[in-house]
Amino acid sequence: MVLNILLNIDSDTPSDIILFLGRIHPLVVHLPIGFLLLAGLAEISTKWTKFEPIKAFVQYIWGLGVIGAFFAVLFGYFLSLSGDYNEDTIFWHKWSGVAVLLFSLACYYISKKQIKIPFYGKSILVTIVVVAIFYTGHLGGNLTHGSTYLLEYAPNPVRQLAGLSKKAIPRKKVTVLDSADVYLDLVSPIMNNRCVSCHNEDKKKGDLNLTSFSYLMKGGENGEAIIPGDPNSSDLFRRITLPTTHDDFMPTEGKRPLTDDEVAFIGWWINNNAPSRGYFTALKPDKEMIDNVSRQLGLDKNNFLREMVQSPKKEIIDSLSNQGFILNLLMKDNYFLEANFSLSEKKLTMHSVESLLQIKDQLIWLNMSNSNVTDGNLEKIGRLENLIKLNLSGNKISDNGLVHLEKLKNLESLNLFNTEVSIGLLAVIPKLTHLRTLYLSESNATNEIVSELQKGSEKLKISFD
Structure with a gap:
């Protein structure tokens, strides 16, 4: 009675100290679960001779589990007084928690007193404790995440056995x-x-x-x-x-x-x-x-990436590899590719660049940094309309070649570090509507050009020192 008055348990509005202690429940509830499951496992293990030495410690594991279960039940009761939970679920969660406490207390007493129970009585008790733990935990998950949380993604036969309806057919992803x-x-x-x-x-x-x-x-x-x-x-x-x-x-x-x-x-x-x-x-x-x-809805991204593309022919891949390109597959379930010439020891030719057109449907990343790319080469590169990422850093390309890139409508990243591009950026970059990252350090671009580009698009991040 004194405790009830001090803690205001009987009031319609629980005191702050009760609600504070209730919030500790999620912190302590996992501790007894670990101890009690460990105790159950130890009980089973001691049936084998090589695990008999741990038998003397089993009672202490049960004891720790009982202490933890007591505080989990107590703080859980305090938490239930907040009134934020479904009454039926909280009722069964509360009393199944009490059952875990009582049955684990019985296991502790039997283990401590070394009481012999016939007809596999102790094994049955341990089984009851384990089943009660899982059932209590399931109800706790329902209280926290909703009644369908555990079985939300279960196969339909399992859902039906649990009395749930078949999984609802998810709405199709919005593409338009x-x-x-x-x-x-x-x-x-x-x-x-x-x-x-x-x-x-x-x-x-x-x-x-x-x-x-x-x-x-x-x-x-x-x-x-x-x-x-x-x-x-x-x-x-x-x-x-x-x-x-x-x-x-x-x-x-x-x-x-x-x-x-x-x-x-x-x-x-x-x-x-x-x-x-x-x-x-x-x-x-x-x-x-x-x-x-x-x-x-993700509609501001490149929608063509959702489409399936065919695998490029092996002879085309072999030919590009022989010319110095390193090709990498970028997706497990599609054939979009990256081509990298920056590590090649071979000389870049117009024929090499033109060969990329054979994989224009699959090619979305292209690294041509420090590859002696010329303005003339950019005419071919500008026809690779599926490119999302293009690295042209360290090449002597100018505004004359840059104009060929204005058709790369899917481009999201363009690296023009250490190139000779300048005022021509103002005519080309605004036409690249998907562009989000632009590298211009050590190019011929000026602060005024960069400021003008930034005004045109707040989403565009420009790297410029």
């Missing part, structure tokens, strides 16, 4: 912006990745469940989480935009917060009356939001 559903393809993945681990049917922190649109709109203990048309009055949006040090910031418990793009999109979605379905583009987004969603 016009096909993106505003909730199913954008809002729901954000909730699933950032929020659902704490707001699901088994763990409803703040009585808030974010596993579906209907639950999201139902809100929680603080009222409506979403107020369509008014992001500033929506509690969910308020929480994800607070400083990370604020007590009300979401997500909590050190989980990774939403990205700036995700926060901006959620605000935009609420401002557009938070629809439960419909195409994203039907809501008439501006260019900034289109770019935002394209980044989230």
Whole structure:
């Protein structure tokens, strides 16, 4: 009674000290699991003669397991008082934890007193402890991650044995912006990745469940989480935009917060009356939001990489190797290639460069650094339209040759270190819409040229000393 009064256990609102001790539960719960499983393994091992010397220590392992289980149960009980968990699941988790404590205590007593139990009684007890540990742990996982966590990726026969429905057919990956559903393809993945681990049917922190649109709109203990048309009055949006040090910031418990793009999109979605379905583009987004969603869906990247390309003919690969190119396969399940001439001891010829056109569909990385590449060679290189990464550093190439690269629309990285390019960059670089990294150190480019290039694209990172 005195303990209840001091710790305020019987109150509707547990005291801070109770909640503090409850938060220790995840820290201590794994310790007894280790000791008790080790004790069970030791009990089995001592049946063999060579392991008999450890028999004298088994009782101490059981004892440590019992002590750990006691504190795990105690702190777990304190944690359950927060009211953030599904009542049915927490009930069975709590009493299965108590069962682990009691059965492990029985094993400790039997081991300490060297009591002989007939009909394999001790083995049965050990088995019960092990099964209870796994069952309790399973329920704990359900409380933390949701009731489908353990079997989420299990084969359908296993799911059906557990009383779950067959795995839902995942939505096809969005490859065209016009096909993106505003909730199913954008809002729901954000909730699933950032929020659902704490707001699901088994763990409803703040009585808030974010596993579906209907639950999201139902809100929680603080009222409506979403107020369509008014992001500033929506509690969910308020929480994800607070400083990370604020007590009300979401997500909590050190989980990774939403990205700036995700926060901006959620605000935009609420401002557009938070629809439960419909195409994203039907809501008439501006260019900034289109770019935002394209980044989230990965549509700002090179889509052709998702396509399968044929394996190049062996005689072509052999020919290029004989001419000095080192070829490497870049993907296990596709035939995209890297070609490297920078390590070759052979002389680069126009025929060598032209030979690369035979693998233009497969070639996405090309390293021609310090290879005596000329402006004339760039005319051929500029026809390798699938190039993503191109290294031309250490070659005497100028603006006259640079112009041939403007058709490389997929290029993401271009290295022009120690070359003679200069003002021609202003005409070519803006046309390379996928370019993200540009190396210009020790070239003929000036600070003014680099500043002008940077104005044209905030996403472009330019290395220039």
